[in-house]
Ligand code: FES
């Protein structure tokens with residue numbers, strides 16, 4: 082029996098909390114999230130950066146957790162779908178996704194929600210084409226694309242409006 | 249007393265369909281499963297309606313063998329029809345039984361009681377509730393269908409758009425898919441699939457994998473090879489070692505992918521006549537002929553197939569996202585030569601399911617691997633490459649059409665023929681199991697061959713092969729190909745996708761040959777008023793007849809799914825640049841009584857987008873030996889920026905029975921796109937997918953012909 086390489090400890094910030102877990106040295110971020118960190122909403126689809134199901138935010142930017150080594154996330158801030166609803170409040174994007182009934186099976190949804198969250202953070206008024214282009218790396222086999230695009234545009238609108246009222 | 253609906257006749261015990269819980273919840277069990285299509289919301293609406301409780305009080309229980317009614321497979325757009333009808337009658341009767349029980353208790357007439365969200369009030373102020381007396385009231389009672397469900401005008405919940413009961417959890421990240429189940433002591437399995445469909449294992453040195461730390465077992469049974477390990481990553485590493493150590497005997501047994509129609513037409517076959525109204529008739533002035541094809545298509549679900557199995561004391565427990573829990577159980581019982589009662593199969597949601605995919609196959613993989621570690625659950629999740637290469641494919645088809653025309657170009661006679669494998673080999677329906685690994689074991693089961701359901705119940709390759717126009721004479725033959733080099737089975741809409749593409753394309757040609765507008769031609773030749781309504785509605789929405797922009801084309805297609813289901817018409821607008829872009833789809837759908845109209849629209853829109861992807865992009869690639877196993881790289885599907893705008897109009901018909909929505913749009917979408925391409929460039933593409941390359945080749949051929 083060959084010896085297993087020793088496990089490594091990875092410390093990172095996940096959904097606003099400091100977390101630490103032990104993983105195999107070649108583990109990917111998605112293994113860390115779905116495994117020891119028990120955050121299953123990040124989904125595996127292909128493992129080759131071709132479907133977007135696994136996308137999470139690292140320091141605010143979308144990344145493919147299916148290929149990123151867990152060690153590369155050490156010391157960084159990672160946000161998953163679970164982290165969008167701070168304190169139990171759905172994010173504007175999540176509310177818009179529900180309002181638009183923007184899914185069928187919902188398996189592709191978490192990666193898309195993360196990418197869209199990143200888009201809305203840097204672009205307060207994206208056009209429909211910009212939303213589509215941003216979401217292009219994501220596959221949805223159920224054909225819920227248009228509802229999701231509408232939800233992103235609705236979220237952008239509502240975020241602008243609430244900025245307006247709070248300003 | 250009316251006749252019992254089929255599902256109720258098979259599962260008459262009311263308590264199997266619903267239970268009242270003390271905390272004010274109705275647990276409702278259906279044999280149909282959630283596949284991402286929203287069926288559980290629809291069924292909950294029906295139950296809430298008949299029981300007169302708020303929708304929130306209904307808890308749909310995931311199906312499991314033993315406790316859920318056996319309703320076969322969740323397929324064929326039959327769930328609202330089958331399970332919905334059963335639940336309407338079961339709940340209407342349960343409501344009446346509760347009122348009767350309360351009436352007895354209070355010594356008053358049932359008619360004098362008032363029911364409010366599960367509370368039962370007597371005129372004198374006394375009260376009880378479903379939650380108190382409901383279970384006892386239905387205990388031991390079989391459905392009689394003696395209580396009529398609500399009339400259309402009394403409905404308050406069914407027929408209104410409600411949010412899907414599962415979507416909020418999915419959006420918030422609370423939902424759990426089968427992939428997320430983590431059972432105590434769970435191990436991870438992986439299977440080494442052969443390099444090609446017909447390959448057999450010649451030799452294997454298992455030691456390299458066995459010596460890997462964390463590997464619990466290497467399993468070999470004939471050509472079936474797998475591992476069980478402590479983690480998925482270790483299982484995957486072990487499989488790569490086995491892959492390198494395995495020697496296979498391969499056969500060049502696949503047809504030529506570029507000439508599938510030739511293979512289909514020359515292979516051994518069984519011919520049936522689907523329609524034969526050919527007597528008499530005048531001599532034609534001319535005959536039009538055309539042939540259409542579609543390639544093999546993959547399900548291409550976004551999630552890989554997954555299952556968990558555990559053996560204990562000779563009993564098997566399986567978690568699956570399969571479409572038919574009882575069907576899967578029946579096949580597992582055959583493979584393991586054990587009584588079905590020793591197997592429990594529980595449904596857990598997977599990603600979207602569009603037909604008979606790898607869900608059942610991976611369940612057998614898990615059960616085979618779990619045998620090596622008695623007592624421990626083994627989770628198997630396919631790789632992306634295996635998902636695309638080993639899930640059963642939607643079969644390739646060739647379709648020949650001929651129309652005899654009179655002097656005025658009117659159809660005197662229509663002849664059609666389909667050439668295809670059968671379109672289904674679902675588990676649990678035959679004496680041999682259809683599960684993938686079953687034919688790879690040391691004592692193998694014969695490989696199953698796809699069959700076609702009878703035309704009267706919808707058919708398979710012959711589905712929608714008989715045109716719904718008023719032609720004086722029609723003959724349609726179905727040639728079921730009896731060799732199956734590529735494992736095929738049911739893919740959403742079965743043969744209807746290609747048949748409607750072909751028929752609706754061909755009638756466009758007939759209209760063009762007369763110089764008649766294709767919409768006008770259709771409206772002249774269709775008498776069914778519901779069909780006319782969807783066609784007119786889609787055309788109107790699309791602005792049929794208005795001026796078109798340069799490079800754009802418009803087309804329409806319609807069908808009544810299975811000749812007895814939903815009516816659907818699609819008008820497509822395409823733009824041809826260096827590629828084919830579908831810009832807009834205007835759809836009208838009539839599913840009879842739409843229980844959840846927004847749910848219907850969601851299903852139809854999704855189906856149309858998926859069909860656009862099939863129509864423009866998809867074909868399974870293979871050489872004479874191997875299926876390409878390169879994941880998404882080799883099987884691109886429609887992306888966000890390629891997805892057309894889709895507008896769906898649901899024509900609500902409260903007095904008509906409900907039929908399914910999920911498979912109605914596929915054929916009409918393909919047809920509308922094909923017709924729109926013809927409209928844009930004057931060339932018809934009859935082979936799917938309609939790619940820029942095919943358009944260029946067809947345009948060139950046209951030029952050479954006319955030159
Ligand atoms: S799972 Fe990471 S891109 Fe598909």
Ligand code: FES
Nearest residue numbers: 187189221222223
């Ligand atoms: S909603 Fe099912 S894959 Fe997108």
